[in-house]
Amino acid sequence: MAVEEKDPVSGQKTTGHEWNGIKELDTPVPLGILIFIVVTHVWALLWWVLMPTFPLGTTYTKGILDTDQRKIVEQDLTEAQAQRAARMRAIETSSYEDILANEDLMKLVRTTGHQLFGDNCAACHGADGRGRANYPDLTDEDWLWGGGPEKIAETMKIGINSTHQNTRVAQMPAFGRDAILDRNQVTNVGTYVQSLSDPAVSTAQNIEQMKAGREIFLTTCAACHGEDGKGNREVGAPNLTDQHWVYGGDLQTIINTIHGGRQGHMPTWDERLSPAEIKILSLYVASLGTKQP
Structure with a gap:
């Protein structure tokens, strides 16, 4: 029979196991x-x-x-889709004024509109809507065809120079390339156009050139851009008197535009997006140019 041994320090029994002089206590x-x-x-x-x-x-x-968590998730998704479908129907059937006055619907416009814009518009207009080279800035409140939600929705539906049968048609002739104007006339009218947005261009050295350019402008350009150069949204002619330019407002770019012409393009979204999505996206785009307090 083994003799029980107790540790002299703690008073606990030991198990009999020992490693390098260290004995294991039999503690519970x-x-x-x-x-x-x-x-x-x-x-x-x-x-x-x-x-x-x-x-x-x-x-x-x-x-x-x-x-079953899978059932719970599926049920939650079904309920969310049902709620979303109801709000989408409300957006489709409501007027723009009613939507703007309904904060619940506007929350959907802001969230869904941001996603739709990123998926369909950001490639050309940039993720922030500020445009890129040769693509309009949608945040500057300077619109070619009108910046109200209805006008934006119409532009989205039919496009610009698109395949839609009712597409907006916008084209600036190539005045120089097609020999409508000679080189000096292109330079003169280009200098005058630049002066409309940059008064510093009007100097004593080029006053005669600008006078000649204005005469050409009145006979060649005013039909679309207006005698004052402020543009015409009915035909998509831009305002030439501000600082907002699609292709650039320096003299050489203006001369290039007059010489070679411009033809913008925007596809029709009538078949790619639903009526509710077009309405949401038009409201979202319109909000990009709204100055926030």
């Missing part, structure tokens, strides 16, 4: 740990009974509570 497992282990096992057993838990080949235990 702390009560707290035992309680934790028991509670953990009981909880695991209850969870196994109540919830979908244990794999069984091609299936699993369903649990008596019949709680």
Whole structure:
């Protein structure tokens, strides 16, 4: 029979195991740990009974509570889609004024509009709507065809120089390339056009050139851009008196535009987007140019 040995310091019995002079004490497992282990096992057993838990080949235990997270997610998605569908119908059937006055619908416009813009418009107009080289800035409130939601929606539906049968048609003739104006006339009218947005161009040195350019402008350009150069939204002719330019407002770019002409293009979205999506996107685009407090 083995003789029990006690540790002289702690008074605890030893197990008889010794490593390099260190003897192992035969101490019991702390009560707290035992309680934790028991509670953990009981909880695991209850969870196994109540919830979908244990794999069984091609299936699993369903649990008596019949709680299925996949069903919950599917149900949540179905409810969200139903709510969204109702709001989309409300947007499609409501006037722009009613939508703007309804904060719940405008929340959908802001969130869905941002996504639609990123998916369909940002490639040309930039993610922030500020445009890129040869593509208009949609935030400057300077519009070729009108910046109200209705006008924007119409432009989106039929496009500009697009395949739609009712497309907006916009083209600036190539006055120099097609020999409508000679080189000096192109330069003169280009200098005059630049002076409309940049008064510093009007100097004593080029006053005669500008006078000649104005005469050409009145006979050649005013039909679209107006005698004052402020443009005409009915034909998509831009305002030449401000600082907003699609292709550039320096003299050489203006001369290039007059010489070679310009023909913008915007596809029709009538078949790619639903009426509600076009209305949402037109409201969102219109808001880009709204000065926020």
